[in-house]
Amino acid sequence: MLKGFDRLFALLAASLSAQSVLAEEQAVERWGVNMPKGVTEVAQTTYELHMLIFWICVVIGVLVFGVMFYSMWRHRKSKGYKAAQFHESTAVELVWTIIPTVILILMAIPATKTLYDIYDTDKADLDIMITGYQWKWKYDYIGSDISFFSNLSTPRTQINNQQPKNPNYLLEVDEPLVVPIKKKIRFLITANDVIHAWWVPDLAVKKDAIPGFINESWTRIEEPGIYRGQCAELCGKDHGFMPIVVKAVPQNEYKAWLDGRVASAVKMRELTGKTFTFDELFVQGEKVYTSMCAACHQPNGKGVPGVFPAIAGSKIATGPLNTHLDMVIDGSQVNPAMQAFGEQLSEVDIAAVITYQRNAFGNEMGDTVQPVDILNFKNKQ
């Protein structure tokens, strides 16, 4: 009952919110029972293949279960049916070996054809490198400077049931992957830590992201739209919380997005030289902490005993600044779960989050770290 209200609430909230880009999107489709037809040729072929095999199975099932139910109904002792004693017939055994084999061969032909299509990654118009991290995705547009992380944007409060859930609960990110429609896009898929799998059902692309390997896959999206997926390989604690959102747009919109990206990169570089106030850093730091650190170290900075160390009162966050910088920028030497954030975050964000960690959760170091300090630390290495 409560849940029904929650969902109603979420829908209302979403339809009322004017700024939300996703507001006009359809309410979530409930009781979905089948694979999506998809928006690429490969996805549609896969769907047809799936339905073909499904119906073949249904026909076989109806025949076999039909005979079975018929004899369960007719050939029962309570109706006085006398058992026949026939058994062993090589001819019958041969028939029910050969017919299924023929059906299998008929199934294998279209399957093989589709597989060859899926494996043809040649002649791509655009290459995108996808890297799985615990628990986010990184997208690099090969041949350009564009590179960013894509994190879950559903707030923790919704996950913990303190707030009504968005319609796209757990399937929304801060930065979607933006791609042009009607272009062949090649994905180069790898991982930084453990194995992940990049899966978007509407594109029928699912490929494991494996550290040390680069897997290839491709797509050509026919219709503009927002397509959502999730990590499909158990990758640790927040495996269920690393969604994928692909935004397919017409060529001109894609171009505009690219230009905007380049401009904001320039702006970011300028900001690196700026000196911020403590408050500015603290506020930005809290944002960065929530999206990058809170999954392990927890929103209250207390960590998880025996698994993830606390930030509150920790030796590193309340010790010498250089050790703290080293831990955040280069990661832990002993615990691979603590990644090197030097390449994942901008200098501004690193400065902000370190300032935040040293002054939040009861830590009272009182120091501020500026983006320039981060740059200097990196250059010294």
Place this chain on the structure above:
Amino acid sequence: MAHGPQPGLKRWLYTTNHKDIGTLYLWFSFAMFFLGGCMALIIRAELFEPGLQIVQPEFFNQMTTMHGLIMVFGAVMPAFVGLANWMIPMMIGAPDMALPRMNNWSFWILPFGFAMLASTLFMEGGAPNFGWTFYAPLSTEYAPPSVTFFIFSVHILGASSIMGAINIIATILNMRAPGMTLMKMPLFVWTWLITAYLLIAVMPVLAGVVTMMLMDIHFGTSFFSAAGGGDPVLFQHVFWFFGHPEVYIMILPAFGIISAIIPTFARKPLFGYSSMVYATAAIAFLSLIVWAHHMFTVGMPIAGELFFMYATMLISVPTGVKIFNWVSTMFKGSMTFETPMLFAIAFIILFAIGGFSGLMLAIAPADFQYHDTYFVVAHFHYVLVPGAIFSITAGVYYWLPKWTGNMYNETMGKVHFWMAFVGLNLTFFPMHFVGLAGMPRRIPDYALQFADFNQMASMGAFLFGAAQVVFLFNVVRTVMGGKKASEQVWENPQGLEWTVPSPAPYHTFSTPPILR
């Protein structure tokens, strides 16, 4: 005391009697079934609705891992070994297993292995949380410290299984009564003989892969670490070389049980005995060459994908032969529907459904959409729950009067069946839908569109759990007393086990029986 059991606890600790050891295995597996079941209920309770309510993701992952490990290694495998211990000597007219002392040992190391595995739940960092398939490097570099205990526990369970398998092969090949040729053996004996060979082929591979993990974690090797020149995909190849035959290890003995029950209650001989034997052998052989169909998305070359796709599709031929044979056995029989028969019929129907989804999963391009979703969860629960669990249950109801000398309560048996049947389908059928609609497996929380079917599944799971309490109650009551069973128990069942009194005396066939 030369001819009877020792008094008290010593009987169970020192026993070398196949019936005592069979009983120990069966009770142990029953206990593990409830433990693994409770973990499943924690999982289903958390998934009752979107959001995190009951457990946190770390603990959720520990539950999925431990549920899988305990059900596979603690519930299903020991139950089949228990049935083998009880029934194989009686079915082939042997006085006991060939290696009775090893038999004792292969059982008694199990509780220690599982105590070690379960103790990881209380360790700092928690129990193994990387799934029962423990893919590296999540299970090596990124694993909680308890992984070392998990590795040793797998070693112990593997040693137990290998010893059990050696014992079964030695018994079947050496101790058959005169005149019991191989092609006269009951199918349960045949399927176990083939299963035992599979166990010997693959359990050492499992031991090898966990040892490589141990080396990576503690001795600085890099078998599975890309940074050290190793290969995380190698782990999956080695694991599934064990893992795929493992699923047939959990289903072949079930085929044997069903092939005993259907003819009894259809009052008609099994349609094709020899083709059943050949089909079992064919399935076992194919099971060794299809492992990479669990890895269609790792990025294999297309030749590999095609080979594993075709080989996997082929498995449906011998499996189909089995289903067709059971149905033909029922056809024009004179059927009654006692509890073992109900479970056996449900086995055929539901296992066939699991087989259909298995065929769908074999189609590599379609598998790209199914892989690692709830569709897979639905598939393997449809083959394992009705496949392994229902057949074991059917076997227990079928032979319990022979073991105890008492008839079980038929009404309670039917209540158990219908609750389990409805519960199972309510739990696992909707999983096909959410899987196809895009819900990945092993996630503690999910998007809103999956909520309704998950709610159904959770309710079904609790119904299924309740059904097993009825089962426990029925078994305990039967052990304590009840209507006395005759020597034959059922109407003209086939096999040597029905020629000895009920309950079967402590020692049977001290002199070999005369075969007709």
